[in-house]
Amino acid sequence: MPQPDALHVARCDDPVAAFVDAHRHQRSLALPTSGTSQRPRTVVRTTDSWVDSFEHVARLLGLDARSRVWIPGPLASTMNLFAAVHADWAGATRVDGPAGATHAHLTPSALRQRLASDPADLAGVHVLVAGDRLDPTTYAAALAAGVDVSHYYGAAELSFVAWGDHADELRPFPGVEVEARHGELWVRSPYVCDGYLEPDRSLRRDDDGWTTVGDRGVVDDGRVVVLGRGGGITTGGATVVVADIEALLRRGATGEVAVVGLPHPDLGAVVAAVVTRDEDLPALRDLARHDLEPAQRPRRWFHLDALPVTEAGKVDRDALLAALTTDGVA
Template sequence: MTEPPVDVAATADPVAAVLAAATDGRLVALRTSGTTSRPRAVVRTVASWTDSFPHVSALAGIDAGSRVCVPGPLSATMNLFAAVHARWSGAPLVGAPAEATHVHLTPAALTGALQAGTDLRGRTLVVAGDRLHPALAARAEAAGARVAHYYGAAELSFVAWGTHADDLRPFPDVEVEVRDGRIWARSPFLSRGYAAGAEGPFDLAGDGFATVGDRGRLAGGVLTVTGRGGDAVLTGGVTVLVGEVEEVLRRATGADALVVGVPHPRLGAVVAAVLADPAAVGAARAAARAELAPAQRPRRWFALPHLPTTGAGKVDRAAVAELVAEGRLAPVGAP
């Protein structure tokens, strides 16, 4: 009888558990914890990770002489991958960026590090888990860091790599297509889907391409991710994909922006924008009028300099939506 996948999160040493599963030829089950959906376990072969290790080593410059810091929890698959890769490379894991040559961060964690004045000089920052705005990457580089950024998903593993969100190109050995606005990838790094028949966004086509519903466009070899597949606001019968709105606002302001739905008695919901910089609302409103369809334009504007994050270090969209819905954020700008 085939042995069940190793539930890595239930072990005392998740990194050792992944490497032991590789030796034993067993599948692993990796629990995910998204910001807007229920947790589920993704099943994969360990080879679907380890086969990408040489590429990661080359792109990030990690070898046995490196010192790697993974400050986020290993319950997040991106952090567990980073820790397993470091051990495979022979690079010791260290507890603080000051001791490291390489640091794995989410964009929210990078923002916090810059605000705290963390010394990033000479360090390579591998940033993932959310969109890395070019302006944030530039701030890190101005602080003396080298920045790498990748896009992927727990179900797909690596899809694209670059220096920021506007500089993503297909990861080595990965084919990327955008079909009807959705990002599809075919590679040796795909998972096998979900454990115990759990439902989720992972969809594997007959030609070997898979998607989790994330939306984007591919032009000139550059992949632009415009939003997670399930992030939408239904307003007056129109489905507004929040990633498309956020892209316009971020490009116009050079600052972070989050779009959520606010309950409305007649329309069901209206689009609301939460900006990290309240002074940017004028530029954001002008861009919305010029570039967005009427249903996409935010009807309410709020400021929240420090966006809440999940335990995995990603911006907690659900928590922001709750703050807005409960009236706990003060509106900014003209109505």
């Protein structure tokens, strides 16, 4: 059961020092989730549930005491706090920018921005990308710029789940078992949290030690394909799953794709698709006509140069919907 006196490390003046102290005294941590699909929750976990993965991460990244690690994001983010604690554990030096860095931790959106503005800054740097899916197109662009890239899928509740080059090449992280049940990913792992601090929230577990946060996906020949959180859009009395629609549209996209439900006076909502490359629209419309069920097909199509993201680097669907409905895009 989660400890009610768990330490809120992100609220401390020095979260990394607070983690070290908590580990020394075997005190649990209270960490905020990013609130991908609902109001954020507070995850409670042991420090060991992170520390036990440190050697695996160091090996996969080739990170040691000679490394110089750039972590530009806020330490209030679970991903960045882990990166900082891990760098200190390895004896690496944390640096304030990409100059001279051997390693960096970025979200996919931050990587795309850096590749668009200053790609040479990351040449020769091993960048670990997380916080949202890393698409193969961005991965290829990073390689072309001389960047070494690794990517992982995880969650604040689960920690590491799968690791690979990009979102289409993920395999279970060492020590982790992953299976899909009715399109939902379940994980059995030593890195899973104890639960939530909020008494009205509970983590979904089974009697055999498997846990899920509701992300949809498939496991095919050892490869973990993450489709996204299973939020739905109710349109004309039918409920369609956003992650399923996005997964299919990504097959024909060279840029990013996001799907939201636009309010409609008669249908409740209509499915809307947003792309970041205007040239993708003809192919995606054709793909939707042939491969999606009628209720799943986007009725509105939009182009934005970039999708809005949260501080954690995930697509900000509330901001995206606001942009489509209030800024004249729709």
